[in-house]
Amino acid sequence: MRGPWWQDRLNDAGFRLTNPRELVLGILRETDKHLSAEDLYVKALQKNPSIGLTTVYRTLDLFTQIGIAQKFDFGDGKARYELANNPLKKAHHHHMVCLKCKSIIDYSDFMKEELELMKKTEKALSKKHKFKIMYHIIHFYGICNSCREGD
Amino acid sequence: MRGPWWQDRLNDAGFRLTNPRELVLGILRETDKHLSAEDLYVKALQKNPSIGLTTVYRTLDLFTQIGIAQKFDFGDGKARYELANNPLKKAHHHHMVCLKCKSIIDYSDFMKEELELMKKTEKALSKKHKFKIMYHIIHFYGICNSCREGD
DNA sequence: GCCTTAATTGATAATGGTTATCATTTTCAA
DNA sequence: TTGAAAATGATAACCATTATCAATTAAGGC
Numbered sequence: 001m002r003g004p005w006w007q008d009r010l011n012d013a014g015f016r017l018t019n020p021r022e023l024v025l026g027i028l029r030e031t032d033k034h035l036s037a038e039d040l041y042v043k044a045l046q047k048n049p050s051i052g053l054t055t056v057y058r059t060l061d062l063f064t065q066i067g068i069a070q071k072f073d074f075g076d077g078k079a080r081y082e083l084a085n086n087p088l089k090k091a092h093h094h095h096m097v098c099l100k101c102k103s104i105i106d107y108s109d110f111m112k113e114e115l116e117l118m119k120k121t122e123k124a125l126s127k128k129h130k131f132k133i134m135y136h137i138i139h140f141y142g143i144c145n146s147c148r149e150g151d
Numbered sequence: 152m153r154g155p156w157w158q159d160r161l162n163d164a165g166f167r168l169t170n171p172r173e174l175v176l177g178i179l180r181e182t183d184k185h186l187s188a189e190d191l192y193v194k195a196l197q198k199n200p201s202i203g204l205t206t207v208y209r210t211l212d213l214f215t216q217i218g219i220a221q222k223f224d225f226g227d228g229k230a231r232y233e234l235a236n237n238p239l240k241k242a243h244h245h246h247m248v249c250l251k252c253k254s255i256i257d258y259s260d261f262m263k264e265e266l267e268l269m270k271k272t273e274k275a276l277s278k279k280h281k282f283k284i285m286y287h288i289i290h291f292y293g294i295c296n297s298c299r300e301g302d
Numbered sequence: 303g304c305c306t307t308a309a310t311t312g313a314t315a316a317t318g319g320t321t322a323t324c325a326t327t328t329t330c331a332a
Numbered sequence: 333t334t335g336a337a338a339a340t341g342a343t344a345a346c347c348a349t350t351a352t353c354a355a356t357t358a359a360g361g362c
Contacts, residue, residue: 015338015339016328016329016330016338016339018328018329018338018339018340019328020339020340020341021339036319037319037320038319050340050341051340051341052340052341052342053320053341053342054320054321054322054340054341054342054343055339055340055341057319057320057321058321058339058340064250064292065250065251065294070292071226071292073224073226075222075224077318077319077348077349077350078318078319078320079319079320096276096280096282096284098282099215099216099285100216105280105282107276107279107280109272109275109276109279110268110271110272110275113268114268114272117261117264117265117268120261121260121261121265121291122291124260124261125247125258125260125291126293128258128260129247129256129258129295129296130295130296130299131247131249131256131291131293131294131295131296132293132294132299133247133291133292133293134250134292134293134294135291135292135293136289136290136291136292137288137289137290137292138287138288138289139287139288140272140273140276140282140284140286140287141215141221141222141284141285141286141287141288142277142282142283142284142285142286143216143282143283143285144280144281144282145280145281145282148281148283166309166310167309167310167357167358167359169309169310169311169357169358170357171310171311171312172310187348188348188349189348201311201312202311202312203311203312203313204312204313204349205311205312205313205314205349205350205351206310206311206312208348208349208350209310209311209350228319228320228321228347228348229347229348229349230348230349
């Protein structure tokens with residue numbers, strides 16, 4: 001019997017869909033933001049006061065490795081996570097990060113062209129390096145408008 | 152009087168080209184690897200035993216903000232740095248990162264198409280969001296060949 | 303050159319996100 | 333039901349990075 005895609009993904013990779021994992025997954029599915037491990041832990045506590053921070057970290061790491069979630073680093077010292085196929089998110093998007101204030105802007109311009117190119121590249125790289133690619137990330141780094149004015 | 156590009160970049164941004172900065176820059180220019188702050192510090196110590204780790208961090212941050220260097224996070228807990236225009240490096244390249252062992256593969260396939268697309272995107276985003284873009288990053292995340300076999 | 307002021311530096315301590323450890327609990331299959 | 337393996341959670345430890353602050357250095361005006 002096949003379940004929802006994330007369950008299949010877990011099972012196929014040889015892992016169990018446990019309560020804590022389901023909980024974290026549920027939170028990821030409900031938001032359209034980039035949540036940190038701490039963010040997720042706090043939200044998880046509200047639904048299950050016995051969950052541990054370590055488990056949240058472990059779960060996020062697992063999700064990332066099997067392609068359920070994506071891990072981001074925006075340079076502010078803590079990692080952020082997003083569900084890979086988030087129904088609430090604009091289908092596919094990327095990020096612009098301010099090197100000063102670490103603010104993040106999502107954008108989704110030129111996605112069609114970009115997706116094509118990425119798909120092509122991904123295919124070639126997978127083959128060439130025998131690499132199982134889970135996801136890709138594109139970041140533009142620079143200085144945002146308000147930080148420039150502050151000079 | 153204009154000096155080399157990095158000096159101009161510093162001056163134009165209102166900063167001085169000091170000894171520690173010149174030292175860090177020299178090390179970045181001599182390598183084709185992704186060095187961590189610690190790596191750079193150790194190398195710097197050999198040439199100037201009085202340099203401080205804090206200064207290395209500060210210098211790298213400064214270089215990143217004014218576009219002399221690029222900062223990378225490959226998920227192993229420490230940031231890496233590369234010179235923006237490194238004569239030793241393959242002109243333009245990107246990275247594939249293993250989510251398990253954190254190994255990094257540089258690649259430079261499809262660079263022509265990619266550069267075109269990025270340039271176009273960059274232009275549009277800069278204008279739309281009044282964002283001064285210093286550099287972009289493309290990462291493919293997945294599981295490398297040897298980590299897959301280890302399953 | 304000398305002086306003034308601001309920029310820069312470096313030693314140290316503190317911060318804080320993440321991971322290691324390990325005993326306990328849960329899950330799945332026999 | 334039962335036993336082995338997987339998963340969990342509390343705690344301690346780790347370690348990259350940043351804050352602090354007194355000391356040093358650089359640049360421009362005189």
